[in-house]
Each structure stands twice: as structure tokens, then as C-alpha cells.
Amino acid sequence: METQKTIAEPVGIAGKGLFHGKDAELTFRPAPENHGIVFRRTDLGNATVPALVDHVVKRSRRTALKLGEAVIETCEHVLSAVAGWSIDNLIIDLDAAEVPGVDGSALPFYEAIASAGVREQAAARRYxxxxxxxxxxxxxxxxxxxxxxxxxxxxxxxxxxxxxxxxxxxxxxxxxxxxxxxxxxxxxxxxxxxxxxxxxxxxxxxxxxxxxxxxxxxxxxxxxxxxxxxxxxxxxxxxxxxxxxxxxxxxxxxxxxxxxxxxxxxxxxxxxxxxxxxxRRQGRMELARTANVADVRRLLRMMPHRYPMLLVDRVLEIDGDRRALGVKNVTINEPFFQGHYPGTPIMPGVLIVEAMAQLSGVLIGQSLEQVGKLPIMLSLDRVKLRRTVTPGDQLILEAEAVRIRSRIAHMRCRAYVAEEVAAEAEVKFMLVDDDQS
Structure with missing residues (x-):
């Protein structure tokens, strides 16, 4: 088994940014297993920016990341050196917007990591x-x-x-x-x-x-x-x-x-x-084949919905109170197909959104603070229905928590059929005491 790696001890490197010439100090720090590569702006209250393509912003002739107010400019040489060492987990502290340019290559970063040493970790690498x-x-x-x-x-x-x-x-x-x-x-x-x-x-x-x-x-x-x-x-x-x-x-x-x-x-x-x-598509399909965090019997204990309004058949994965994946198997026996439409059965878009909202409710319920709370849908934003869902399709539902508070929850949801996005929406809930529902 090939295992994950981090560095053995912190190491720093300083210099002027390649494009803008501002002084900057960068420090590589060890990180725990499954942490990933994360930049941290020490001059902005340790604001973090994961080194992920989701956070790339447009720049000319360089790579830049942005999350909130924190920007990381010209990070490609640093990341190349980290990849050259096959390092999986790292905190990269930076006290300015642009990393040190040094000589315009990745060699100074590579050698800095060499001086710190590379440490094997127990968890397996995930390719x-x-x-x-x-x-x-x-x-x-x-x-x-x-x-x-x-x-x-x-x-x-x-x-x-x-x-x-x-x-x-x-x-x-x-x-x-x-x-x-x-x-x-x-x-x-x-x-x-x-x-x-x-x-x-x-x-x-x-x-x-x-x-x-x-x-x-x-x-x-x-x-x-x-x-x-x-x-x-x-x-x-x-x-x-x-x-x-x-x-x-x-x-x-x-x-x-x-x-x-x-x-x-x-x-x-x-x-x-x-x-x-x-x-991500491969991961969802593999989970749909093998995972079973909560089958329908457990779901009946976790959710207030019942036939004909229970629209989640199985929960595949729950990542704390941050993310959940679930499944809705769409069959010709669904009661709504009798009237929508008899000759051309199509699952109503509002019910796809309802299925995503129900999975969101399962995720919200993972927080200890929300035990005994009932999520009531408050608003829908950025709703898009991208393809029809028909009998025989398997809907893979995804819910991500944007924000969960004592009385309000904000979720970002998607529904997939195979690799295609069937629907997406942002859903806000009001959380009320279950006995008041």
C-alpha cells in the first residue's frame, strides 16, 4: 500500500513575488492525514485557501486561488515542487498575496522541502x-x-x-x-x-x-x-x-x-x-454500488416523511455535518407517474428538488445542536432543472452545508443521473422544534 506523506518539520523561504515584487515569506508546515494541501494567509487572520481548482480565479500567465478575501498568486511553482515530492498533506503559510518568486523555478521550494524531510503517514494515498x-x-x-x-x-x-x-x-x-x-x-x-x-x-x-x-x-x-x-x-x-x-x-x-x-x-x-x-462521478457511482450508511428502515427513523412523500431510498455517505450523498431509485410504480404524464412519464421537477431537500434534512440532523429540530423549507435559489428524469433512472442526490445555525440552515444541492446533473438548487430551511410542527 502506498501511503500519504507530509513533511517532518516546518521550513520557510522568503523573497519577492515574481509578478508584483512584494516581499513575502512562505512556510511549509506538516499537516495530518487526509488534510490535503491548504494555503493559509497569516496576514489575514489565518484565512485558508485549499489548493483546489474550485478556487482558481483568472489571471494572465499564472495560477491564482481565491476564497473569500484571501488570494494566493502565482502558486504553480510551489505546487509543482510539492507534487515532485509526492506530498499529500501540507499547510503552506504565506504573509502576502503572492508567493516568493525566487529564481522563477520550483527548485528553491523543492530543496526547502528536502531540508525539512518527508514523513510517511499511515493512511493510504487516494488516486x-x-x-x-x-x-x-x-x-x-x-x-x-x-x-x-x-x-x-x-x-x-x-x-x-x-x-x-x-x-x-x-x-x-x-x-x-x-x-x-x-x-x-x-x-x-x-x-x-x-x-x-x-x-x-x-x-x-x-x-x-x-x-x-x-x-x-x-x-x-x-x-x-x-x-x-x-x-x-x-x-x-x-x-x-x-x-x-x-x-x-x-x-x-x-x-x-x-x-x-x-x-x-x-x-x-x-x-x-x-x-x-x-x-467525482466515479466516486458517486462506486458508492451507489457498494455503500449503505442508512437503508430505508433506518431512514424511517431519521425522517418524518412517509409514503408517498418519502423520496430518499438510501444514504450512501455522510461526512459529519458537511456533506451527504443519497439515492432515489425512480420506478414506473411511483404514484405521480399516473398523471405526470400518462403517455410520457416524467418525474416532476419539484419532486426532484423535494428529494434533495429531504437529504438535506438528514444532513442537518447530524448536528447535535439540531437533534429534535424539524427543517421546514424556507426558500429556494438558483434552481436549475437540467434534464428529465424518467422511470428506470437512479437519482444520486448530493447535499452540502453552506451554513447551519440554531434556527436557519443553508444547503447547496445537486441531483445526478449517471454523470449528468439533473437538477441543482440552494435551499434554506427554518429549524423548528419537532413538537411544534
Missing amino acids: LVVEEPVTIVQDEAELVALPSHDPGLDLTYQLDYSPQNALIGRQLQQFRTHGDDYRDQIAPSRTFSLEAEAKAALAQGLFAHLSPSEVLVIGEDGPLGGNAFRFADEPVRHKILDLLGDLALVGSPIRGRVIARRSGHPLNHELARALVTQG
Whole structure:
């Protein structure tokens, strides 16, 4: 069994942000099993931002995360180094909006982690396995994820700068997370810019604190400012570095093969989102086949609903008072099909929403503070019915707690048929004493 990893002790690294030049100090800290990679803004009251693609915000030429008021700028090199060490759980403290840029590569972060040491943990690693091909295309750029027998992630990147810079031209590089040496092959490669791009960025107020000797700026005849390539194909290696960092935002190590052509951060993020969607769908389907946290007999003890209004057949998973998954098996024997519609049976959308609300009630009831409370639906927002539900479908219901208080609960819900979202809504409840209902 391959187990999760964190670092053995805290370690810090300081420097100016690559894009904006503000002083910043970053500290890697150990984290417990199943914690994941989480940034923490120490200058904002320890506001946390999980390193997940759900929190990516648009930026030019870099990756940035945002949750609430906390922003983490240019985090791809840090995440690439963490992925290079196969670390699963980490707290990354940061006292500014942008991480230190250091030399524009992942090597300083990789070596900082080396000095702290990597510690094995007891829990098993949880991989996201690519089981179906995914293709992302935009103009001349393309990213493809494929199933693979490799035990890790196999990356191939094709870079083509032949129209803009003949010196870079076409470059091809491959890297495997299991078997290849990240420290020597990928980590030292630096972010780069063509001379014209660097001048345009300076005109926008970016990189003003840097000179061509401190960052890799490539002219027609080679690097400027007395700089030199660390590898003959350093640009394509850095593209792999960035891709590894961006794919770390799926939240789990990946098993599969990824082929990239001219892709950058926006396309990398799109692939990460598509892989997360695939992974969640696989997880839901596997739970639907195997899990049974609460069958209908236990549900009758947990819920006040009865025939014909009990619309949850089974609870698959309950994560504290944060998230629940459930199932509604839709059969032709449902009483509403007699009139909706006799010739074309379709489950009413309001009943799909009711099923999601009922699962929400189960989740709300997990909080000790809500024992003896009855959730009464107060309002519905952002309701979308995305596909019809017909006899033979299996609805997989998902409820996530946005906020639960003593008298009010706010839930975010979705209902799926296989991989398709059938409905979604945000539901607010008023919590009343059960004997007052």
C-alpha cells in the first residue's frame, strides 16, 4: 500500500513575488492525514485557501486561488515542487498575496522541502484514476488525458514557438512521476518570456523589480542580460513544471497519461476541472454500488416523511455535518407517474428538488445542536432543472452545508443521473422544534 506523506518539520523561504515584487515569506508546515494541501494567509487572520481548482480565479500567465478575501498568486511553482515530492498533506503559510518568486523555478521550494524531510503517514494515498479520455481544445492548443497502465502520471508536452522565436522552435519532452527524477529534470527550469512579451509586461507595471539577468528573457539570439539556458530545452521543461503544478489542483495524485500541445494555465485548469468531474462521478457511482450508511428502515427513523412523500431510498455517505450523498431509485410504480404524464412519464421537477431537500434534512440532523429540530423549507435559489428524469433512472442526490445555525440552515444541492446533473438548487430551511410542527 502506498501511503500519504507530509513533511517532518516546518521550513520557510522568503523573497519577492515574481509578478508584483512584494516581499513575502512562505512556510511549509506538516499537516495530518487526509488534510490535503491548504494555503493559509497569516496576514489575514489565518484565512485558508485549499489548493483546489474550485478556487482558481483568472489571471494572465499564472495560477491564482481565491476564497473569500484571501488570494494566493502565482502558486504553480510551489505546487509543482510539492507534487515532485509526492506530498499529500501540507499547510503552506504565506504573509502576502503572492508567493516568493525566487529564481522563477520550483527548485528553491523543492530543496526547502528536502531540508525539512518527508514523513510517511499511515493512511493510504487516494488516486484520481483517468478511466475515460478527456480532450480540451482551444485554438491551436490541446490537452488530452488518457487511461494508462503507468502507476503514476505520464506527461508529454509539445512546445512550438517556431513562428515567434526560431531559437526555441519546436521542443518535445516527457516526464513520468513514477520513475523520472523531478529534481534534476524539471525543478530547475525557469519561467520564461520572449523579449517582446517582457517589454509589454513592463509597460503594464509587471516585473519592474527584475532585470534580464534575474529572469529568463529570450531574444532572437538567446537569453538576454548574460543569462544562459539551464537546459537546451528549458522552455518545454518549464511547461511540464507548470502543468504538474496546475494538475495538483485536482486534490489527489493522478494515474493516467496527459499529452499537451501549446497549452498554458487556462487550458491546464480546464483539464483539472474535467478530471475532478470525472473523479467525482466515479466516486458517486462506486458508492451507489457498494455503500449503505442508512437503508430505508433506518431512514424511517431519521425522517418524518412517509409514503408517498418519502423520496430518499438510501444514504450512501455522510461526512459529519458537511456533506451527504443519497439515492432515489425512480420506478414506473411511483404514484405521480399516473398523471405526470400518462403517455410520457416524467418525474416532476419539484419532486426532484423535494428529494434533495429531504437529504438535506438528514444532513442537518447530524448536528447535535439540531437533534429534535424539524427543517421546514424556507426558500429556494438558483434552481436549475437540467434534464428529465424518467422511470428506470437512479437519482444520486448530493447535499452540502453552506451554513447551519440554531434556527436557519443553508444547503447547496445537486441531483445526478449517471454523470449528468439533473437538477441543482440552494435551499434554506427554518429549524423548528419537532413538537411544534
